[in-house]
Amino acid sequence: MKTLKIASIIALSLLFGCNSKSDKTAKNSESKEEQKQPNILLILADDMGYGDIGVYGSEINTPNINKLAEEGTQFTNFHVSAACSPSRSMLMTGVDNHRAGIGNLVEIQADNQFGQPGYEGFLNDDVVSVATRLKDGGYHTYMVGKWHLGKTETKIPYARGFEKSFALMESGADNWVEQPYMPLNKKVHYFEDDKQISLPTENYFSSNYYTDKMISYIDSSKEDDKPFFGYVAYQAVHYPHQAPKEFIDKYNGVYDKGWKELRLNRLQKQKELGIVSPEVTLNFENAATTVPAWKLSDWENLSEEEQKFNARRMQAYAGMADNMDYNIGRIINHLKDIGEYENTVIIFLSDNGADPNQLPKNPAFKDWYKDNYTYSSMEDYNGDYSQVGLKGSFSDYGPNWASASNTPNSYYKMFSTEGGVRVPFIAWYPKKIKAGKITQEFAFIKDVVPTMLEVAGLEDTGSTYKNKDVFPITGKSMWASLTTESSKVHSAEETIGSELAGSRAVFKGDYKLVYNPKTKGFGEWELYNIIKDPSEMHNLISEMPEVAEELKKAYEVYQTENGVIPVPSDYDVLKQLVKNSERENSH
Numbered sequence: 187m188k189t190l191k192i193a194s195i196i197a198l199s200l201l202f203g204c205n206s207k208s209d210k211t212a213k214n215s216e217s218k219e220e221q222k223q224p225n226i227l228l229i230l231a232d233d234m235g236y237g238d239i240g241v242y243g244s245e246i247n248t249p250n251i252n253k254l255a256e257e258g259t260q261f262t263n264f265h266v267s268a269a270c271s272p273s274r275s276m277l278m279t280g281v282d283n284h285r286a287g288i289g290n291l292v293e294i295q296a297d298n299q300f301g302q303p304g305y306e307g308f309l310n311d312d313v314v315s316v317a318t319r320l321k322d323g324g325y326h327t328y329m330v331g332k333w334h335l336g337k338t339e340t341k342i343p344y345a346r347g348f349e350k351s352f353a354l355m356e357s358g359a360d361n362w363v364e365q366p367y368m369p370l371n372k373k374v375h376y377f378e379d380d381k382q383i384s385l386p387t388e389n390y391f392s393s394n395y396y397t398d399k400m401i402s403y404i405d406s407s408k409e410d411d412k413p414f415f416g417y418v419a420y421q422a423v424h425y426p427h428q429a430p431k432e433f434i435d436k437y438n439g440v441y442d443k444g445w446k447e448l449r450l451n452r453l454q455k456q457k458e459l460g461i462v463s464p465e466v467t468l469n470f471e472n473a474a475t476t477v478p479a480w481k482l483s484d485w486e487n488l489s490e491e492e493q494k495f496n497a498r499r500m501q502a503y504a505g506m507a508d509n510m511d512y513n514i515g516r517i518i519n520h521l522k523d524i525g526e527y528e529n530t531v532i533i534f535l536s537d538n539g540a541d542p543n544q545l546p547k548n549p550a551f552k553d554w555y556k557d558n559y560t561y562s563s564m565e566d567y568n569g570d571y572s573q574v575g576l577k578g579s580f581s582d583y584g585p586n587w588a589s590a591s592n593t594p595n596s597y598y599k600m601f602s603t604e605g606g607v608r609v610p611f612i613a614w615y616p617k618k619i620k621a622g623k624i625t626q627e628f629a630f631i632k633d634v635v636p637t638m639l640e641v642a643g644l645e646d647t648g649s650t651y652k653n654k655d656v657f658p659i660t661g662k663s664m665w666a667s668l669t670t671e672s673s674k675v676h677s678a679e680e681t682i683g684s685e686l687a688g689s690r691a692v693f694k695g696d697y698k699l700v701y702n703p704k705t706k707g708f709g710e711w712e713l714y715n716i717i718k719d720p721s722e723m724h725n726l727i728s729e730m731p732e733v734a735e736e737l738k739k740a741y742e743v744y745q746t747e748n749g750v751i752p753v754p755s756d757y758d759v760l761k762q763l764v765k766n767s768e769r770e771n772s773h
Contacts, residue, residue, distance in 0.1 A: 235591025308336025
């Protein structure tokens with residue numbers, strides 16, 4: 187009996203001892219999981235309008251992006267530069283584009299800007315990329331897609347902190363084959379890591395292939411304990427607008443009633459979603475646009491054939507956006523499969539607003555498009571528009587559909603109006619980021635880098651990095667705003683400036699002072715409340731002269747502090763593009 191009692195005590199001791207050890211192990215495992223730096227997945231769309239995502243009012247099928255917003259935080263007042271590479275330079279550094287080396291889009295850089303500091307045309311050595319910072323901080327760093335921040339071997343992603351990359355160096359390219367999309371580029375350059383490579387000749391479509399590559403990069407290190415930073419920079423939806431046929435055909439009939447009806451439908455949905463104020467109205471005139479090619483027209487004035495052609499062009503755009511969302515879903519599902527989904531911060535945004543340009547209509551470029559694309563104009567299709575968006579076609583959609591993409595914002599890419607600089611921004615991370623939050627707080631693209639550094643628990647080193655003088659990060663972390671109910675990114679008294687190709691803006695609170703040169707706009711300062719009036723219909727400059735003067739002075743400070751070199755008074759974006767194309771091709 188005594189032996190049995192002792193045995194029972196020993197058994198109970200062992201049992202409790204084992205449980206205590208098991209509890210301790212479990213707690214240590216939980217503690218380790220909590221301490222682990224989260225993965226960061228940064229997804230950038232190209233030239234996507236504010237209203238092109240379902241949760242921003244669109245009819246385009248974007249369930250994966252929608253879910254990120256519904257389970258995360260959605261910004262309705264997020265701003266970028268008016269064009270791609272300036273935005274990308276700030277997204278990669280947290281430093282103003284005029285300091286980072288992309289003072290202007292190199293394709294349209296003015297004659298007086300070439301050779302000037304901050305206008306190198308590539309990410310210069312005075313800034314540190316977020317990939318370098320994260321790599322030095324213990325992250326794997328991967329990049330796929332459009333780079334557009336330099337194309338020599340010392341400027342490619344591999345040289346700027348990405349340990350694995352597959353990237354297009356130029357501003358864009360055909361999505362089906364290895365071919366430039368405009369005559370500025372004699373060829374396009376792709377690099378995988380530090381080697382220039384050629385695209386596959388079969389079964390290639392840009393968004394699909396970039397997604398395959400990112401998944402393979404994530405898998406290459408999934409067995410170790412290091413987190414990853416993945417930067418996916420899709421070509422979607424930069425022209426040429428192209429997509430697999432099944433994605434384009436999904437939108438048969440959807441756009442047959444034209445662009446005005448689409449804008450009205452999107453605005454109504456945006457009001458229902460609480461994305462815009464119920465008082466917002468749309469600008470149907472584009473009265474400030476001095477360029478005839480950017481004026482709006484009436485759908486009813488088109489012939490039946492023109493309506494069919496234009497509806498299919500918008501279908502190609504929608505199919506391209508739909509395909510991008512499908513591929514984002516592929517990455518998300520893979521993260522779920524490998525158990526990394528809930529430990530990944532996911533950020534989605536666009537680099538600027540929708541693009542109205544139709545390059546094949548430019549007399550200087552028309553012959554180039556005829557020589558390089560089977561289908562580049564309506565006449566090429568002979569009444570059968572089934573090939574729009576497929577291999578061999580150059581599809582764009584012009585100012586009318588671009589205005590619909592940007593609903594409710596005014597004008598387009600290259601303008602400092604809301605249609606050029608206000609874009610979707612969504613952040614998702616179930617452990618920390620507020621779910622279902624829609625915020626009107628102002629934020630700017632420079633704020634993304636300090637946000638990612640805070641997520642990773644890494645220090646902002648200020649004006650030095652590894653004993654080298656660099657331009658300091660000037661954005662502010664959005665993390666507190668993303669993870670709490672009330673915190674703001676920028677104070678009501680702070681001003682944020684921006685400039686691109688002569689278009690200028692300075693933000694403060696709900697207000698924006700904006701200037702577009704006479705070659706594309708009024709050539710005067712205008713003042714708007716961008717919360718109440720994102721369509722920029724009601725110029726407040728005569729009603730609020732003190733605010734306007736304060737913001738003019740703030741812009742002058744911004745211009746001086748960031749080394750902005752103003753373009754000449756007769757500078758014209760489209761003429762400069764032609765001139766720079768001729769210069770490039772004469773070499």
